[in-house]
Amino acid sequence: MPARLPSWAWTTGLTVGAIAAVTVLAVQADQGPHPTATSAKPSSTASTQPTPTASAPVRVPDGSGTGRRIVYSLGEKRVWLVDASEATRRTFTVWPGTVSPDPGTYTVSFRNPATTGSDGVRIEHIVYFAAKSGVSVAFSNAVDGASPPPAASGTQTGGVRMRKADGSALWAFGTVGTTVTVVK
Secondary structure (H helix, E strand, C coil): CCCCCCHHHHHHHHHHHHHHHHHHHHHHHHCCCCCCCCCCCCCCCCCCCCCCCCCCCCCCCCCCCCCCEEEEECCCCEEEEECCCCCEEEEEECECCCCCCCCEEEECCEEEEEEECCCCCEEEEEEEEEEECCEEEEEEEECCCCCCCCCCCCCCCCEEEECHHHHHHHHHHCCCCCEEEEEC
16 A cells, blocks of 8 residues: 655645746746737728739748847738747738838837827837837727728828738737847
């Protein structure tokens, strides 16, 4: 007949096991989320919306830096989330505002969970990274998941809109201090 362990031994064993499990989960969380790559395009509800091409590249543009970063191509209207090992974790098309940042390297400076955009649309996952001509430039998505309406004549908007799922992925990836590289 096997010897019976005292109750304090069971408690100590369970505590050690729980601490080990929490440590493993904390290390995994500290390394950040790992969204999967997608080539999904935003749907357009108006014919005046920019329509991304079906043959959009999935390779990160040359000259976009190294290391963990967000890459935004003005010409391709596309964003890449690139991890520290240079692997693309997700890529997707976007709808740029009327004010675009100049090509260069920026840093995520502020995040706002939700607000109303300058176009009156409720938006969420707002990740600010640049300013130009007095207009803040930020990634975001519409709360209802709709594509943005065409900007009214003369309205300056710095929002770079994306689909809701892409906005959630960028929000999880783009913490304050994350590098954002803007290319042509």
